[in-house]
Every structure is written in C-alpha cells, then in structure tokens.
Amino acid sequence: MTVSATEALDAAVFNSDGLLPAVIQQFDSQEVLMLGWMDREALRRTLVEGRVTFWSRSRQEYWRKGDTSGHAQFVRAAALDCDNDTLLVQVDQVGAACHTGTRTCFDGRDLAVTTIPNE
C-alpha cells in the first residue's frame, strides 16, 4: 500500500529544528549518493515536484539540487522508515552528487575498520 503525499507530510516526524534526514540513493546502481535535510515544505516539494529539494542548514534556504550545478536528482521512489523520522529517496542523479565533483559524497573517503566473521 502506498501512502499519499498528504498522509506522508502528516506522518513525518521532524527533529527540534523541524528537519529530518533524507538518504539519497541512485535507483539502479543502489549507490548511496548523499544525505541531506528536509523540512516539511522541502519534503512536500520532493514528493510532488519530481525533483529533490533540501533545506540548506548553512544557507538557511531551500535548495533544489541541480538548479545551480546542473546535477539534478529526479525522484523515482521514496519511503519513510519505521519511526517516520528518516526518508529514503531513490533518484536518477545527473552527474556528480557531491559538490567536490565525486559521484557520491562518500567516494574516496574510506575509513579503516576491523572486520570479524559473521557467524
């Protein structure tokens, strides 16, 4: 069952700053591209306009991804998590998701980890 945009806006739980984290994933390759923040209006625009819009915490303004860079994110699907406080958006990303020019904001930023067997 698919939840309507209106129902989603009422269900979504925002933090004390009125924001929720949105994980952006390339719909076909499944790469995690970036994480951005949305207020209720940015979420509304993202669900109904077909393009991802964030709230820029640094600039304190709406930021429709790609309007300046050309690197737009076309929405293909979206889901809220079990607590309704995190959004996952499947997109078709034009060019680089990261302002540094890499495809994702995590590319080339690997951390050393200890791995143990899954048993």
Next chain:
Amino acid sequence: MTVSATEALDAAVFNSDGLLPAVIQQFDSQEVLMLGWMDREALRRTLVEGRVTFWSRSRQEYWRKGDTSGHAQFVRAAALDCDNDTLLVQVDQVGAACHTGTRTCFDGRDLAVTTIPNE
C-alpha cells in the same frame, strides 16, 4: 587512501547533541537497511570492534545492534562524507534490520511520488 580510526574520530563532526547520522547498507545487495545515530564512542566501537554500535536516543544508552535481537550488523567498510558529518557503513546484516521484523526499516513504507523525465 584509507583514514585510520583515530584520524576518523578527530575528523568526525557531531551535532549539538554530540551525534551524527549513520546510514547502514547491506554490503552485497546494497539495500539501505536503516539509519541510526552515533556519538564519538559509538563510532569508535563500530570502527574497531567489527560490530555496529549506536547511541540510542530513546533509551540514552549504547546499543550494539543484535545483542538483544540476534540481528547483528558485521562491519565490512565505512566512510565519512565530504562534510565529515554523516557516516556510511557497509555491513553484513543478520536477519531483519528492523525491529518490526522487515528486512529494512523502509520496506512496505512507500510514499506516492510524482516522477518526471530526466532530460
């Protein structure tokens, strides 16, 4: 180049509550399983112990995923994003990632979206 755990702990940027969001992704299928929160100590344990540990905001305690449920997350890789304020962890998830019993916290929670062509 891979960043050491010590360097990562110094580089990581935490919010005013001392936390950063951690996106958890199944390493092979690339499913986004869930989003959790980590403070500096949870991040340290995750990088060096081989199992994902969160800070539980509701219970105000460390929460090593799977200790109660058996649904552990074995760390395979991790990266900080370009702003050092979001973590992406590739894991091998045992069983269901979600406390509701679904494989991911986003399963069956699709929202209606408008899609427009990527042109």
